[in-house]
Amino acid sequence: MLLHILNRSPATSRVYQQALVSMAPEDRLLLIEDGVQGALPQLVRYFDGLQGRLFALREDLVARGLEGRCEASVQVVDVDGFVALTEEAERTVSWY
Amino acid sequence: MRYAILLLGAPYSCQASHSALRFARALVDRGHRLETVFFYHDGVHNAARLAAPPQDEPHLVDAWVALSTEHGTALQVCIAAALRRGLLDAREAARHGKQGHSVEAPFELTGLGQLVDLGLSCDRLVTFGP
Numbered sequence: 001m002l003l004h005i006l007n008r009s010p011a012t013s014r015v016y017q018q019a020l021v022s023m024a025p026e027d028r029l030l031l032i033e034d035g036v037q038g039a040l041p042q043l044v045r046y047f048d049g050l051q052g053r054l055f056a057l058r059e060d061l062v063a064r065g066l067e068g069r070c071e072a073s074v075q076v077v078d079v080d081g082f083v084a085l086t087e088e089a090e091r092t093v094s095w096y
Numbered sequence: 097m098r099y100a101i102l103l104l105g106a107p108y109s110c111q112a113s114h115s116a117l118r119f120a121r122a123l124v125d126r127g128h129r130l131e132t133v134f135f136y137h138d139g140v141h142n143a144a145r146l147a148a149p150p151q152d153e154p155h156l157v158d159a160w161v162a163l164s165t166e167h168g169t170a171l172q173v174c175i176a177a178a179l180r181r182g183l184l185d186a187r188e189a190a191r192h193g194k195q196g197h198s199v200e201a202p203f204e205l206t207g208l209g210q211l212v213d214l215g216l217s218c219d220r221l222v223t224f225g226p
Contacts, residue, residue: 005222005223060115083122083128086099086222092220092222094222
């Protein structure tokens with residue numbers, strides 16, 4: 001299982017498409033920096049099919065005033081949880 | 097676990113340096129060992145000895161030095177990316193006939209082979225891009 005890390009909003013960059021086609025069925029996706037916008041109800045549709053495997057970084061949500069506005073299916077983790085996700089994955093792949 | 101971080105983003109231009117530093121602190125807090133932070137592409141500007149940000153803003157260069165001092169983390173800078181951006185240690189400055197130098201220990205100028213080695217020898221290599 002790989003952890004994919006995306007720092008771009010699907011509203012402003014198409015790099016999320018490359019991440020999605022590269023992901024294996026059990027891989028996870030963590031949204032960080034501007035990528036956390038993808039956790040909002042109006043944008044989360046770009047990540048259809050990732051239910052249970054989609055995460056967003058709490059600190060970056062808070063920095064953008066978006067905490068508490070995420071779609072319920074997105075799992076919000078803090079930076080400690082970010083490290084835990086890297087522990088559980090064999091490797092990480094960053095998309096930017 | 098043994099971790100390494102690859103940082104590609106310039107300080108104060110994008111969030112990458114701040115994200116990498118936050119991640120670095122979190123992983124040592126969880127008991128992991130951060131072997132090396134490797135600075136590449138515009139990330140080499142994190143090694144600028146003369147950086148003088150406003151006092152009420154995070155000082156990224158000092159923060160990397162503190163991380164290295166406290167946890168023994170190596171701060172490796174790609175020499176090819178650094179030299180073309182004006183980031184030279186005393187030895188390279190002398191070799192190129194430049195007055196003054198802009199990189200000093202604990203930052204060290206190294207080659208890309210070190211990055212390949214990190215990918216092979218560490219349990220995790222996490223990249224922070226621009």
